[in-house]
Amino acid sequence: MHGRRNHRRVQKRLPLTRSQVVAGAIRILDCEGLDALSMRRLADNLRMSTMALYNHVSNKEDLLQCVAKDLIERVDFSHHHASDWRERIRFCFRALRNACLAHPYVVRLIEIVETLPSAIFVPMEITLSALEEIGADPQEASRAYFLLTNFTLGQVSYEVHGPFSGVEPEKALRNAKLDEASFPHIERAISDGEWDFEYAFDFGISVILDGLEKRYCKRGR
Amino acid sequence: MHGRRNHRRVQKRLPLTRSQVVAGAIRILDCEGLDALSMRRLADNLRMSTMALYNHVSNKEDLLQCVAKDLIERVDFSHHHASDWRERIRFCFRALRNACLAHPYVVRLIEIVETLPSAIFVPMEITLSALEEIGADPQEASRAYFLLTNFTLGQVSYEVHGPFSGVEPEKALRNAKLDEASFPHIERAISDGEWDFEYAFDFGISVILDGLEKRYCKRGR
DNA sequence: ACCTGAACACCGTTCAAGT
DNA sequence: ACCTGAACACCGTTCAAGT
Secondary structure, eight states, X not given: OHHHXXXXXXXXXXXXXXXXXXXXXXXXXXXXXXXXXOHHHHHHHTTSOGGGGGGTSSSHHHHHHHHHHHHHHTOOOOOTTOOSHHHHHHHHHHHHHHHHHHSTTHHHHHHHOSSOOGGGGHHHHHHHHHHHHTTOOHHXXXXXXXXXXXXXXXXXXXXXXXXXXXXXXXXXXXXSGGGGGGOHHHHHHHTTOOOOHHHHHHHHHHHHHHHHHHHHOGGGO | OHHHHHHHHHSXXXXXXXXXXXXXXXXXXXXXOGGGOOHHXXXXXXXXXXXXXXXXXXXXXXXXXXXXXXXXXXXXXXXXXXXXXHHXXXXXXXXXXXXXXXXXXXXXXXXXXXXXXXXXXXXXXXHHHHHHHTTOOHHHHHHHHHHHHHXXXXXXXXXXXXXXXXXXXXXXXXXXXXXXXXXXXXXXXXXTOOOOHHHHHHHHHHHHHHHHHHHHOSTTO
């Protein structure tokens, strides 16, 4: 027992690595969310002094960039049995959505971080190439891409925090009692049953793809 | 001179009011953005001690809620010379967009704040009522509403910070030099001319409205 | 009723010092 | 090369004290 402790004490701890730091950060983020991550907490977690982190990461922004890179580069955006342009686009944004749902803080991370890894542009490349096939020019295809991303990220953000983060229409309307009468349609929509995020996502993507198809596939009719 | 100073010194300062606190916060936000607003800075700005604020606002979250309420309730979302359902919807989200562009921090404010004023639901009510006219059921109309808001807010966020906040495709691609070859479509799209946010916004709304129209106005053809 | 200052428990980061 | 502790300049908020 005593010898063992001695042995342990003699073992020099291996130096911390950059990837251990990033992994530690992701562990905290997955468990407790973006606000729980501080340099101090992370260092404690790794049983290091706060300043030890600065040997492997130049500051907190850098740390967050590493986390973003790590998470985004894991995602496979391309539908390898590709075929229909609609399915390639749908698959790609579904992959983005799934990645964000698996690590809910990434939506805000993406907004906060100063420079994102180039992997974030894979969905854009896929979208542009798919829309080129149906005759969209690159500019309009870019606009279509931003339409798709904005919808996807917004939708995930809603799924994670509620619409506009944390306000469900029901709750908000109940809080502002006086106004209930002025939102009759919302009242009706709310009492109309459960909200299915999966379905709402597919609905949104379909509406957008329909709109795009109408624009570029007129010959097809 | 001496008498005047004395006079001023005798005047008891009127007590701070809640609306002065909110106005002070908006002043800081407009000039220096969301990150610049702290209770301490605001108090300094109002020439009060930090803790004086807590007599008029229960905490920072409450302050931010007041700011959000103040800004959102100023917006006029309804097109009074209404007519076409498309125009009513377009007007409403254009109003939301303009408000956000005038106070760029509101996009993040909306995401951060725990409880938003019920005025934020005016666009939803307008959208639901417009879509009911063309035969959408309340559930689908809600989904359409979220599609429209997510797009609008995402687009504004892009206009204010760059896509995903602060990363322009050009910049990101230049940073990740190796990969330039793997994003040929993006390269082409970028070299294709200036980006017109106004146009991109209208494009997105139109694509969405086209998609919705296709869904619900089949009889009309 | 309204304001104040000191104090507490947090941040990120710099810097000089250790091995 | 890697780690440490003290220090600096910030946070939001509590609490006891003042008028």
